[in-house]
Amino acid sequence: MVSDGAAGRRTRTLRAELALKTLNADRGSPERLRGVIELVLVFSGAVVAAVYAPGEGDVPGEGDAPGEGDAPGEGDRLTLLESAGVPRSLYGLRDSYPLTGGSPAAESYRLGQPLWLGPEEVAAGPDTPRTSVGDFSLAALPLPTGPHGGGCLLAVTDSPDGFDTEDRHCLGLLAEAMVCPEQSRPAPEDALAAEDLLPRSSFSLAMDTGRVEVDDETLELFGIGREEFDGKVETLLRMTVPEDLPSLMSVVEADHMSIGDRELEFRILRPTGEQKWLRLRGRLLPAGDGQTDRLVGTVADASKLRPGVNEVARVQRLAAALATAGTVRDVSQAVVTALRQPLRADRIALAELEGDRLVVTVLDPPQPEAWPELWRSEWRSEWPDAPVRTMPTLAAALREGRAAIWPAGTPLEPALADVGPGGLAVLPLPAGGRMAGACLIGWDAPHDFGPDERALLTASAGLAGQALMRAHAFDAEHELVATLQRTLLPRRLPTLPGAVAVARYLPTTAGLEVGGDWYDVIPLPDNHVALVIGDVQGHNAGAATLMGQMRTALRAYAVEGHPPDVVVSHANRLLMDMETDLFATCAYVDVDMEEGMAWCVRAGHLPPVLRHPDGSTEIVVTEGGPPLGVVTQAEFPMTEIPLRPGALLALTTDGLVESAELDLEDGLRRMADQMAASDPAHLGLVADALLTYANRSDDVALLLMRYDGMALRPERESWTVWRVPQAVGHARRFTKRTLRAWGVTEQTDAILLVVSELVTNALVHTDGQVRLDLTLINNRFRVAVADISPRTPIKPTSIGWEATGGRGILLVEALSAAWGTVPVSGGKQVWCEIALS
Known part of the structure; x- marks a missing residue:
């Protein structure tokens, strides 16, 4: 099937635009800049992105030539403001570049136009970065001129083809949205340079020896006594949860650490067996003469939300996740993932508002016994359908449209009291002047609500409401197209004289990509049966509609009594007269049940696969014509296929036998081998087994017929x-x-x-x-x-x-x-x- 790649790329650009609209931070603020950089990683395929702006040249650059980082003038260098992704030191990106140098950042900034450098151009440049990875491509884009002089965006991709057209479009869109904030760089004397000046819950790590000096409060966070600690950083690292260890190592290893402040949250497993979230803030102090590089910073308890940039980062990550969520279920799951762990909530429910009922889309935890009795009595299928009228408190919160919080002990109706006996938060989800739904968050133990939590809940509600409305429209369109496609396919197959037929249709899982695969079984006079399978180009409503038209046309021509080649020829001329840009492939097999003979006509489609009664299989060699809708006066030759009682004939579309990893010929041979090993007595099981290797990025149609022969010939x-x-x-x-x-x-x-x-x-x-x-x-x-x-x-x-x-x-x-x-x-x-x- 022909892919709608262009449509997919346009969708990615639209999602990037929507994601930009969800960033609530002020234009020119560090929070907004950080959020836009994260969107660069999401939508352009970049592995690392960095923003530079003109500034003072008083900080030695990572990997700079001697003296390069000591330029005395102000505004004579591009200095790093923010970066995201993998450690940029892997790709040799520095902390600063001279404005008069030959670096891509400086050239793009001076020329005011983007530069797209492939691996050869990066390697041959006058300011080639020293890297520890293989070839990569680099993009440099100038930023809009703002109060602080504009800047430059550098983005790196490991893709062998570099940034494609849509990647460049997204990068340009995101670069236009960046405004560099005013730089504030701490003076050297303000840095934490000595152990005796360390603040509370602080540490100092020698990067060459791995020896770490910590205070008692830090050891208490890790659950270790002073007498038990041997002074080695490995002792603390061993307590890290394995899933979080790689990100923590990227900070504490010297090769991955660059100059500047870094922040990280990670989990540890205390000696008591309890998991605990910690937040590390650190800064690498470069070595002086005869000195050792040191990483100094603080460690704090991150089990509860704290105000500051971390909440902004959470909202930005939620915005990025919602921008790529396609369905209502995806949106709901993204909200639950973003809120439950930081809030330490015991249960979260997210529901759509449909009339006067809340249709729950996600429950966490999903077990019915974890939720109120009324909800269980209203359980419809997988999720409950809760009436709003039975929960006046919730109905009032939805009318007011503001987040409502009730602490432990607040008298509430049973339908809500059991959700959060220790505290309950109700988040109406506004979108487009109406309420799209609601999110309920409950705690079992008494919970204190801080101002930081309220701010996070309010910001998350606005993002979730808008995403829920978009996803609802997406789901409605997907259901409309899927319903159209289902109604255009046969509801059931007819009973055949002397044969048994089964069919399977497997829609694609790639978003709204509903395609045009179809099948049909047409009883004809004199104990003839026509087997038809086809595939319309494209994955959209137009393809599904054309599929229905072609299926109807082939059936009409078949029941008129035309031979197979005439049936397909008429369908081809009809498609040519429809003046559509789409084309279709088709295989039409007319089976004489009395004589055990079939006549096959192919129009650009896959050949049939035949399993003989003795278990041997063959890919039937048949002549074929062009796809339907390509050539007006096309020839469609017929090929005879003898059938013996017990033979199994299979027709399929390319989604079953072809993918990015599998050639068509290899897929057909694999299908023939599976049929040889199958038991044709159980035709439904054979069809299900063949679908095991289906390509889920394309829809699949499969039609099987076992020829038994007529017990009594007329x-x-x-x-x-x-x-x-x-x-x-x-x-x-x-x-x-x-x-x-x-x-x-x-x-x-x-x-x-x-x-x-x-x-x-x-x-x-x-x-x-x-x-x-x-x-x-x-x-x-x-x-x-x-x-x-x-x-x-x-x-x-x-x-x-x-x-x-x-x-x-x-x-x-x-x-x-x-x-x-x-x-x-x-x-x-x-x-x-x-x-x-």
Whole structure:
């Protein structure tokens, strides 16, 4: 299937714009700059990003040449303001660059235009960075001129193709949103340079020996006594939770540490077995003559939220997560993840507001017994559907539209009191002038609500409400397209004479990408069955709609009685006349259940895979034509496929046998091997097993038919009726001979009368050839007369005594168990069945 890559990239740009709108920090503030840098990592594929602005050159740069960091003038260097991502020292990014130098940052700043450097250009540059990694690409973009002189954004990617077009678009968008704040750099004498000047809960680490000096409060945070501590940093690192150790090591290892303040939260496992969150703030002090580099800083208890930049960072991380959340469930999960651990909450529920009911989308914890009894009585399926009218306190909070907090002991209705006996917070989620939903946060133990928590809850509610509305629209569109696609596919497969068929459809999991794969099983006259599978280019509502049109067209042409190549040719011309930019592939197989013969026509589609009764398999070699909708006068050759009882025929779309890691030919061979090892007696299990390796980034259709052969083959005879005066008599004599040959002695008069009436009607009311077909199967005698007129005979409602005609159809209806007409190759066939005892 052709990917909608361009549409995906446009979606990424729109999400970047939405993410920028959710940043509530003031333009030009350090918090906003930090948030935009984090968005660079999310939307451009960069592994590290750094922002530089003109400033004083009094700080030696990391990796600078001797004397390069000591320029005396003010504003003669680009100095680092903020960075994010992996340690920038891995890629040789310095703390400052001279404005007159040849670095990409300086050139982009001076020229006022972006620079895009591939690995060769980075390596050949006049100011080549020293790195500890392989090749990488570098982008340098000038920032808008602001009160402090603009600046430059440097971004690095490890992608072998560098920044693609959409990456560059996102980088340009985010660079335009950056305004450098006023720089404030601590004077050297203000730095923590000696152990005796360390503040409370502080440490000083010698980077070369690993010896660390800490105060008693720091040891108390780790749960270690002074007499038990051996002075080695490894003793403290061993207490770190393994998942948090890599990020902590990136700070305390000298190779990964750069000059400037750093902040990190991590968990430790105290000797009592308790996990505890700690926050480390540190600064690397470069070595002087004969001195050792030292990392000095503080360690604090981060178990409770504290005011400051950390809350801003949490909100920014939530904004980034919500910007990429596609569904209501994704949004809800992102909010729960962002709030429950920092707030140390015992339970969080997030629900959409639909009319007067709250439809819960995420519960944490998910067990029903953890929630109020009323909620369990309103449980609908996976999540509860709670009526707002039973919770007046919640209804009042939703009307006011403000976060409401009730401490422990507040009398509340049972539906809310059990959510937070130790404290309850209700966050209405506003969006677009209405309430999109609500978030309930509860604690079991008495909880003190600080001003920092209130600020975090208010900011999170606004972000979550807007994201919930976007996700609801996304879910509604996805459900609309999915419903359209489901209604255009067969609800159930028909019962086949002499065969069993099963089908599977597996939609893609990639967002709103609902595609155009389809299948169909069409019963045809004379115990023929048409198997159809197809794939429309694209993943959108247009592809699903075109899929329905092509399925309907192929079915209509098939039931008209056309041979397979004509059916596919008509569908091709129809698609060409529709003037759409999309095309479709298709495989059409007409199976004669009586003879055990199939005729296959392919229009740019995969060949069938056949499993023989002995267990051997083959990818059927068939001629094929171009996809539908490409060439008007295309040829679609037919290929015969003999079938023996017990044979298994499989048709599929490319999502099952092709992916980025698997070639089409290898996928078909793997599918054939799976069919060889399967048991065709359980056709549903075979289909489920084949879907095991399906590519979930593309939708998949699979159609299987096991040919068993007909237990009782019908008797058939045909007669071409010539337009001569004795034509009806010839047809009656042919019918008599056939009845004697088949040993039919019952209802002979009724059969002969029906033959007379149907043949007479065809000769009188039509021109051209007339054909009489007789069939005997299961004690039912079928008479069918075909002509070249498409007009269906009409049964008269009343006939006068003087009328000389019009009674033929009434006689046929009276003598037959059933009768009707079907289109046949531009004409029609009138048939009736007479029951024999």
